[in-house]
Amino acid sequence: MRGTAVRVGAPLLLGVLALAGWEVLVRGAALPAYLLPPPTEILGQIRAIWDGLVDATRATGTNALVGLVVGALLAVVTAAVAARVTWLDQMVAPLVAAAAVVPIVALAPVLSNMFGATSETPRRVIVALVVFVPVFLNTLRGLRQVSPVHRDLMRSYAATPWQVTRTVTLPGAVPFIFTGLNIASSLAVISAVVAEYFGGLQNGLGSRIASAAAQSGYARAWAYVAASIALGLLFYGFTLLLERAATRRHTG
Template sequence: MALSKVTSLTQSSKLRTQSSLLPPALTFVLGIALWEAAVRGLNVPLYLLPAPSGILAVFFQQPGYLVRIGLYTFGEALAGFLIGCTLGTLLAAVCVRFGGLAEGLVPFSIASNAVPIVALSPLLGVWLGATSAASKIGVVAVMTLFPTLVNVYRGLSSPSADAFQLMRSYAARQREVFVKLRLPAALPYLFNALKICSTLSMIGAVVAEFFGGTQNALGVYIKSQAGILRLREAWSGILMACLLGIGFYLIIVALERWLMPWHVSFRKDRAA
């Protein structure tokens, strides 16, 4: 009886997963088909917009090269992601301990989100070197720091007043309150920030490379190919950036499910 119940739960979970993946998959296929049909039906010039079939053909002509330069750029994105998210998390913990600091950092958070990356990249290129990886890592770190700070600070502050009162009634120390109450409450907010920053990091690294970088960089490849109107090659580089960004996002989602199986959203999925 127990084995049959576990089997039925596993099968229902697989069916729910398949049904949740079906709408985005159909939307993607439909979008690509419409793109292909529009380019061919309207005779759109190659220098304006290539067909998806042409982009894929060029992509599979040099997959090793695209993977190599893509991983170089992804390394910059990952380094900036780790630096920005770590600093944002630590600052959020400090802001919870010292409330006045949080109010002082809010204007910086708003300003960082308001400054376009195309304005920030040249400045960091001057300070850290236009062709060095440090300037790209710096751009990504700035882009990911404040979203992480805001989300984690909100998570650490999310427990109710009754929960804090209960901890005080047990004579819990500040460290125990942080580890046993604030930290578990902040984990969903942290992973929400990580998922947002996983896509921001790849965008930041690629765009930063438009303003200078080595020939082994994905952003430099996209810019150079677009500059000589080799748009299929440029789009193949964009495709590689998309694949890396999606893969990074899915890794964060998998870590979230592994580290937070107790979260209410996952319990609802299992109970459905």
């Protein structure tokens, strides 16, 4: 109980101290709003635009969630197949390496032209692509960690390849899968926000940040940034809870 209180309380205390230092620095140095607005003004903007902030967070969160689920599922399935088929592994590896370096700024306008400016599909595709890379690489590494002795034992029991994968290979790779998901959860939100900068519906956090900054509403822009941070923490915390539940089920 005490350990949990420390793990929760220490980051909160550090956050409060950081915000207090931020406020003192901005007020004391008389920094202009375009450079860095004080936290109190940002909080005031959060209260003033609360309904719009919730709507924008919901839109970005939906895109990030859909992309995260689709990208993660595709990554796990592809890694499971690649771990068993050598030629597929050799073919997919360079494609994943290429996908890892595709810039969102170049891909987003292309996908928007393909699917239309009123479609959310381009943003979800971008999120799925960004998520796919860390989940695939970590899952594939986990699948390769399974001892050959365990596979040989299952084969001696006349287990099918799918039974070996389901009962031995995938359970052994669970920690690696969640390592990839922990990384991908934050990347999903970041990529969803960034993808909104390049056209399409003006309903998400990224487009609202760009619009507020263009209109010199710097505190309002930071309010949307704060919502993006909260959304990223929510996604990350949820994957940690899933990991804990899966670990307890596996060990129990």
